[in-house]
Amino acid sequence: MWIRIVRHGGPRRRPRSTTTVRNQADSALKLLIALVGIHALYSYQARALPLTAIDFTRGRLTLGDIDHPLDAFTEQAAVDYIHLRHQRWPHTRNPHVFISSQTAHTRAPVTTGWMQPLLRGLPVTARxxxxxxxxxxxxxxxxxxxxxxxxxxxxxxxxxxxxxxxxxxxxxxxxxxxxxxxxxxxxxxxxxxxxxx
Missing domain, CATH: 1.10.10 (Arc Repressor Mutant, subunit A)
Known part of the structure; x- marks a missing residue:
């Protein structure tokens, strides 16, 4: 994403901070690993997980017939990612936990093309x-x-x-x-x- 800056009477462009991008990727990866590696969701379930599935008040993760208590790692990973999600896309109406620059202005879930780069370099696959x-x-x-x-x-x-x-x-x-x-x-x-x- 490029940010438009007006300086000396003309538009300039600069990329978003790489630190910001890395923080968002790290937070997404932690939550994705928690959902798949702790709660054993399929990757497609994690990608399409609705925000309503994470109930911080009750401390539960619910999706269809799945009803798990939120462990400390998953809860913190969800808090961190959702905070960054809201910072970057404060007005999004996308109902899913995971969103991207392509889906933030829609109601669609992220694709495998969003997930695969996150997992690249890890010693195991999501499966x-x-x-x-x-x-x-x-x-x-x-x-x-x-x-x-x-x-x-x-x-x-x-x-x-x-x-x-x-x-x-x-x-x-x-x-x-x-x-x-x-x-x-x-x-x-x-x-x-x-x-x-």
Whole structure:
């Protein structure tokens, strides 16, 4: 975005501060990682998340059948991003949490073209981040199928993709490799969150 400046009788242009751009990108990235990596939203759900889904008064994140308590990291990330969002686009009527210069004057959600540059350079994709969150929950809760389906609003068929890693199999070695892989992904998730805090 270019800002028009009148100086010495003629228009000049200068780019917005790169610090401002970086702050907005960092805030958006933190919130996106919280929504995908903590609450296990699909990336399309995060991109189209309405502002009304984040209820600071009740401390809840609600979207369809999803109703999660707001953890401290997600709450602070949402506060920071929404503050910067309001500073840059104080008069926008876009109902979605995430907006861009292309969508601020519409009611459309941001696209994958907005999201992909944010995630570029991270050690995992949004899909892997979400999968890791579900694997982490499965490991902590003993891979209880009903719990995973209720918390993450997934089907029993999808749930089997995650719980099968934690149930005994005839080939014990293969099972251990699967678990180690899950642990590695979980470590990536922890490092990723630590890096942006």
């Amino acid at each position: 892997k981040l979400r999968e890791d969150r579900i694997l982490e929950e499965a490991a902590v809760t003993g891979a209880e199928p009903q719990h995973l389906c209720a918390v993450f609003n997934i089907t029993p068929e999808t749930e089997l993709r995650y719980t099968r890693f934690f149930h005994p199999r005839p080939h014990g070695q293969r099972r251990r490799i699967r678990l180690q892989h899950g642990d590695i992904v979980t470590d990536h998730h922890a490092h990723l969150l630590a890096a942006i805090m």
